[in-house]
Amino acid sequence: MDEIQKTLLEEIAGLHEIPAGAYNIRANGSTSSRNTTANIDIVTKDDKQGIDIIIKPGTKKESVHIPVILSESGITEMVYNDFHIGDDCDVTIIAGCGIHNGGERKSQHDGIHTFYIGKNAKVKYVEKHYGRGEGTGEKIMNPTTIVNIEENGHLEMETVQIKGVDSTDRITKAYLAEGASVVVNEKLMTHGNQYAKTTFEVEMNGEGSSANIISRAVAKDDSHQIFLAKIQGNNKCAGHSECDAIIMDNAKISAIPEITANHLEAELIHEAAIGKIAGEQLIKLMTLGLTEEEAEAQIVNGFLK
Amino acid sequence: MLELIDISFSVEEDGKVKEILKDINITIDDKKFVAITGPNGGGKSTLAKIIAGIEKPTAGKILFNGTDITDMSITDRAKLGISYAFQQPVRFKGIKVKDLIKLAAGEGVSVASACDYLSEVGLCARDYINRDVDGSLSGGELKRIEIATIIARNTELSVFDEPEAGIDLWSFKNLIKVFEKMHKQSEKSIIIISHQERILNIADEIIVVAAGQVKSRGTKDEILPEVLNGNTLEGCKYYND
Numbered sequence: 001m002d003e004i005q006k007t008l009l010e011e012i013a014g015l016h017e018i019p020a021g022a023y024n025i026r027a028n029g030s031t032s033s034r035n036t037t038a039n040i041d042i043v044t045k046d047d048k049q050g051i052d053i054i055i056k057p058g059t060k061k062e063s064v065h066i067p068v069i070l071s072e073s074g075i076t077e078m079v080y081n082d083f084h085i086g087d088d089c090d091v092t093i094i095a096g097c098g099i100h101n102g103g104e105r106k107s108q109h110d111g112i113h114t115f116y117i118g119k120n121a122k123v124k125y126v127e128k129h130y131g132r133g134e135g136t137g138e139k140i141m142n143p144t145t146i147v148n149i150e151e152n153g154h155l156e157m158e159t160v161q162i163k164g165v166d167s168t169d170r171i172t173k174a175y176l177a178e179g180a181s182v183v184v185n186e187k188l189m190t191h192g193n194q195y196a197k198t199t200f201e202v203e204m205n206g207e208g209s210s211a212n213i214i215s216r217a218v219a220k221d222d223s224h225q226i227f228l229a230k231i232q233g234n235n236k237c238a239g240h241s242e243c244d245a246i247i248m249d250n251a252k253i254s255a256i257p258e259i260t261a262n263h264l265e266a267e268l269i270h271e272a273a274i275g276k277i278a279g280e281q282l283i284k285l286m287t288l289g290l291t292e293e294e295a296e297a298q299i300v301n302g303f304l305k
Numbered sequence: 306m307l308e309l310i311d312i313s314f315s316v317e318e319d320g321k322v323k324e325i326l327k328d329i330n331i332t333i334d335d336k337k338f339v340a341i342t343g344p345n346g347g348g349k350s351t352l353a354k355i356i357a358g359i360e361k362p363t364a365g366k367i368l369f370n371g372t373d374i375t376d377m378s379i380t381d382r383a384k385l386g387i388s389y390a391f392q393q394p395v396r397f398k399g400i401k402v403k404d405l406i407k408l409a410a411g412e413g414v415s416v417a418s419a420c421d422y423l424s425e426v427g428l429c430a431r432d433y434i435n436r437d438v439d440g441s442l443s444g445g446e447l448k449r450i451e452i453a454t455i456i457a458r459n460t461e462l463s464v465f466d467e468p469e470a471g472i473d474l475w476s477f478k479n480l481i482k483v484f485e486k487m488h489k490q491s492e493k494s495i496i497i498i499s500h501q502e503r504i505l506n507i508a509d510e511i512i513v514v515a516a517g518q519v520k521s522r523g524t525k526d527e528i529l530p531e532v533l534n535g536n537t538l539e540g541c542k543y544y545n546d
Contacts, residue, residue, distance in 0.1 A: 286379040287388065288405075289408075292380070
């Protein structure tokens with residue numbers, strides 16, 4: 001693995017070296033290294049690009065890293081990763097994609113991650129998307145995440161795209177059975193001429209299921225963001241979506257929340273707010289000795305932390 | 306030393322010029338604790354903002370230790386040694402109490418000293434240090450954190466705009482102690498805009514600003530009777546009754 005790939009790996013997965021536990025590192029279109037454990041198996045798909053991650057029921061306190069890095073300009077790939085998480089598991093899955101595009105051709109990673117989360121299982125899923133490189137070639141990532149959660153299962157998803165991705169169309173869908181719950185925390189920043197569309201679709205089908213989708217976004221320069229959150233309550237359930245966005249420069253942001261109750265006991269809330277950085281916030285930090293630019297950076301970093 | 310020389314400030318409202326401050330001349334000597342009081346809408350808060358650089362005077366000059374700071378930015382004045390506590394503290398999503406105090410005290414401040422500043426204003430540091438400075442804090446809590454940031458800065462001049470506003474009576478007693486301590490222990494100057502008799506009582510000097518002008522200035526013995534009897538001081542009537 002070269003220096004560029006190591007840097008990408010550190011950015012998206014916080015990895016300085018080979019991770020402990022199970023992992024599958026995909027670099028420039030193929031698996032570069034893999035490790036499985038007694039409880040976590042990783043199998044290459046034979047009909048299409050991608051892997052199956054199979055976690056035995058009852059696996060606790062284990063983690064799987066599955067980072068993807070593209071450091072050659074001009075690669076376009078579509079990857080299908082399926083996660084089969086057994087009943088009663090408590091595991092952390094760290095995905096993410098880093099693109100370094102030093103050339104003129106576009107680099108694109110599209111991935112469909114499908115989760116099958118068993119009964120009473122707890123999953124923490126972290127994905128980071130990051131782009132860099134001095135080339136003029138576009139860096140594109142279109143991640144789709146489909147989550148099926150069985151009775152009393154729980155998914156906590158953290159999804160972060162802070163820098164360097166020129167275009168992204170992110171789709172997250174969740175289907176919840178009785179007592180199942182999902183919490184999503186999204187952090188998104190776009191700059192330059194970037195475009196980001198993020199769509200959440202949650203169907204709460206089981207009694208006592210719940211969903212909480214929280215998105216914080218900052219759009220700078222001439223970038224454009226669209227946020228869509230559709231939450232459907234088909235049973236006694238509780239759903240909440242929140243989009244909080246800071247708009248700067250000449251950016252554009254749309255937030256389109258949609259909640260649908262198909263059951264008398266469905267309780268659904270959506271909140272969406274877009275606004276520029278409050279002048280008072282800048283002034284307060286300037287009275288502490290920060291310049292206007294430093295104050296702005298502090299506010300944006302805090303907001304996305 | 307802070308010198309305000311012939312400071313005027315006006316705004317345009319519905320095409321008419323409205324004078325907020327007229328020919329204000331005030332000198333604040335080093336190590337002095339000065340209270341500025343007067344009726345609401347008299348121009349006190351504007352004066353504080355002019356000292357901090359948030360508003361620019363339409364006429365006049367401001368000297369700080371002999372340096373003309375009239376055209377200086379908020380940031381440069383802060384670096385030069387002027388602190389300003391907001392009447393209504395600002396909320397931030399994602400900035401923690403710890404972060405704000407670190408920004409105020411400068412890099413290198415330890416969590417332990419950040420905690421000390423919070424204790425100074427009567428907040429249990431453990432409960433607050435990692436909280437966001439956002440809507441989850443009450444007005445009184447925010448106010449005390451605001452004051453803690455000023456203590457942490459420890460600059461030559463600190464300006465407080467109505468520190469008592471939004472603080473309950475019980476906390477107010479402790480707040481008085483905070484200012485007394487600041488005054489006794491430190492060699493710095495303090496300007497407090499206040500309506501509270503108990504704050505005026507601990508000041509070296511009281512300046513009454515009304516209708517955009519300095520109406521009178523002197524020691525508390527000279528000014529307090531006039532203020533309390535003359536009813537120029539709104540908000541203190543309750544205590545007088």
